[in-house]
Amino acid sequence: MINSLRGMNDILSEDYERFTYFINTATHIAQKYGFHFIETPLLEETALFKRSVGESSDIVGKEMYQFIDKGENDVCLRPEGTAGVVRAFIQKKLDKAGGIHRFFYHGAMFRYERPQKGRLRQFHQFGVESFGVESVYEDATMIIMVSDILQAVGIGYRLQINSLGDTNCMPEYRNGLVNFIEIHEDKICEDCQRRKVTNPIRVLDCKNENCKIIYKEAPKLINNLCSSCQDDFDKLKQILDANKITYEIDTNLVRGLDYYSKTAFEFVSDNIGSQSAIAGGGRYDRLVEFLDGRPTPAVGFAMGIERLMELIVMPEIKREGYYLGAMDEEAVDLIVTLTHKKRKTAKVTCDYKAKNLKNHLKNADKINAQFCCVIGTDEMANGTIWVKDLENKTEYALSLEDF
RNA sequence: GUGGGAUUAGCUCAGUUGGUUAGAGCAUUGGUUUGUGGUGCCGAGGGUCACGGGUUCGAGCCCCGCAUCCCACCCCA
Numbered sequence: 001m002i003n004s005l006r007g008m009n010d011i012l013s014e015d016y017e018r019f020t021y022f023i024n025t026a027t028h029i030a031q032k033y034g035f036h037f038i039e040t041p042l043l044e045e046t047a048l049f050k051r052s053v054g055e056s057s058d059i060v061g062k063e064m065y066q067f068i069d070k071g072e073n074d075v076c077l078r079p080e081g082t083a084g085v086v087r088a089f090i091q092k093k094l095d096k097a098g099g100i101h102r103f104f105y106h107g108a109m110f111r112y113e114r115p116q117k118g119r120l121r122q123f124h125q126f127g128v129e130s131f132g133v134e135s136v137y138e139d140a141t142m143i144i145m146v147s148d149i150l151q152a153v154g155i156g157y158r159l160q161i162n163s164l165g166d167t168n169c170m171p172e173y174r175n176g177l178v179n180f181i182e183i184h185e186d187k188i189c190e191d192c193q194r195r196k197v198t199n200p201i202r203v204l205d206c207k208n209e210n211c212k213i214i215y216k217e218a219p220k221l222i223n224n225l226c227s228s229c230q231d232d233f234d235k236l237k238q239i240l241d242a243n244k245i246t247y248e249i250d251t252n253l254v255r256g257l258d259y260y261s262k263t264a265f266e267f268v269s270d271n272i273g274s275q276s277a278i279a280g281g282g283r284y285d286r287l288v289e290f291l292d293g294r295p296t297p298a299v300g301f302a303m304g305i306e307r308l309m310e311l312i313v314m315p316e317i318k319r320e321g322y323y324l325g326a327m328d329e330e331a332v333d334l335i336v337t338l339t340h341k342k343r344k345t346a347k348v349t350c351d352y353k354a355k356n357l358k359n360h361l362k363n364a365d366k367i368n369a370q371f372c373c374v375i376g377t378d379e380m381a382n383g384t385i386w387v388k389d390l391e392n393k394t395e396y397a398l399s400l401e402d403f
Numbered sequence: 404g405u406g407g408g409a410u411u412a413g414c415u416c417a418g419u420u421g422g423u424u425a426g427a428g429c430a431u432u433g434g435u436u437u438g439u440g441g442u443g444c445c446g447a448g449g450g451u452c453a454c455g456g457g458u459u460c461g462a463g464c465c466c467c468g469c470a471u472c473c474c475a476c477c478c479c480a
Contacts, residue, residue, distance in 0.1 A: 003470085003471075006470085006471070006472095057478090057479095058477075058478050058479075059478085059479080062404080062478095063478085063479090080479095111478095111479080113404095113477090113478075113479085114404075114405095114477090115471090115472080115473095116472085116473065116474070116475085117472090117473065117474080118479095118480080119478090119479075119480085123480070124480090125480060126480095127480090191477085205478090255479090266479095267480095273473095273474085274474080274475075274476095275478095275479075275480080277479060277480055278480070279480070280479080302480060303480065304479085305480080307480060308480090327438075356437080356438070356439095357438040357439055357440095358435095358438080358439065359440095360438095360439090360440090361438095361439055361440035361441085362440055363440090364441095365440040365441045366440085372439090372440075374438085374439095376438065377438095378438085386438085388439075388440085390440065390441080393440095395439080
């Protein structure tokens with residue numbers, strides 16, 4: 001038997017119902033916010049991710065499905081959605097066109113990691129990206145949209161926010177942090193010593209207990225923001241307060257992707273194990289120009305659908321459609337014909353085997369049909385079909401023309 | 404990539420110190436006082452005990468390897 005590859009799942013039956021229910025709900029909400037669907041390729045040039053997600057990130061460093069194709073191109077299965085959308089945005093010259101462009105997407109992402117609950121090698125994200133809006137109102141709108149989506153599917157969450165600064169204040173802060181790290185260099189873990197060179201901000205996120213204690217004394221970016229970033233962060237909090245979105249400020253929240261600046265946020269759930277981040281996002285004002293576009297402010301988020309799956313509260317399933325069955329072999333042809341006629345307007349399931357009434361009722365009930373319709377000898381004789389509404393238990397005979 | 408646990412019917416799980424033919428519930432399927440479901444009763448099918456080796460007279464059980472899942476680390480959605 002051939003099995004699926006490690007960390008790659010089939011989605012069917014009940015899972016598929018949940019999956020599409022989420023996509024449909026999120027799509028509907030994104031459209032209400034004025035976003036438009038965008039589909040980008042699963043395969044992109046490796047350089048795209050190296051330049052956007054960043055060489056120092058774990059994603060690029062060790063988690064990419066990277067290979068050389070038959071045309072000798074260095075390519076990757078996309079590990080996240082933003083890079084491709086930004087590439088498309090630039091390639092279609094929307095950066096030069098100016099104005100505001102808002103997109104949403106959903107689809108498979110690939111990361112070569114060790115799988116566990118809530119972490120797969122092929123997984124699915126729903127995300128949105130907004131280009132051309134500098135205002136922090138847009139950042140808040142992103143957060144509120146995530147909140148709307150989660151609420152719509154019945155998922156509780158905690159929201160953590162932080163500001164990562166911009167080109168004004170971040171470099172200065174980073175220097176200060178590196179100085180601090182160097183003073184304590186002999187006491188921190190190996191990972192942090194590496195991070196000092198590759199991406200010093202990441203040390204704040206270190207899980208090593210010893211390191212955590214040391215970094216309590218470290219300078220905090222939140223206290224070193226330039227006035228523009230500080231104003232935006234204050235405004236963001238004010239907007240969230242005004243819209244009754246509760247949040248926690250997590251000064252150690254540093255997103256793992258290099259392209260973020262200013263607003264960073266993460267939605268977490270306490271009910272799904274250690275892989276608790278269910279949505280994450282933030283502002284990335286520099287990314288478009290990093291990828292050779294005209295400088296364009298941008299902000300977005302992504303949600304991990306598999307992590308949401310078991311939390312989604314599904315709407316009550318309602319009885320729907322018809323079940324047709326025959327009680328005599330001679331009536332089978334007739335109910336098959338009626339099935340095809342009825343399918344033009346309704347969901348219809350047909351049983352090809354003659355059975356007694358009890359069996360048909362059982363079957364109709366099992367598939368959640370609203371009407372169980374049966375033809376037996378009596379009906380054959382007088383040209384009718386027996387119909388029972390399984391919801392309100394009424395039953396009646398219809399002439400075949402009226403059915 | 405590192406460490407730990409698990410793997411027995413379609414699903415959820417029992418299975419004694421290693422000892423005849425590996426069980427249950429649910430699901431599937433057949434019958435049922437001969438045309439009334441979601442909730443009766445009786446029966447049936449369904450297992451290479453993940454896979455590959457080893458120890459033993461004998462392995463679901465012990466040992467080694469391997470795959471997958473789960474948990475933790477790392478990191479992220």
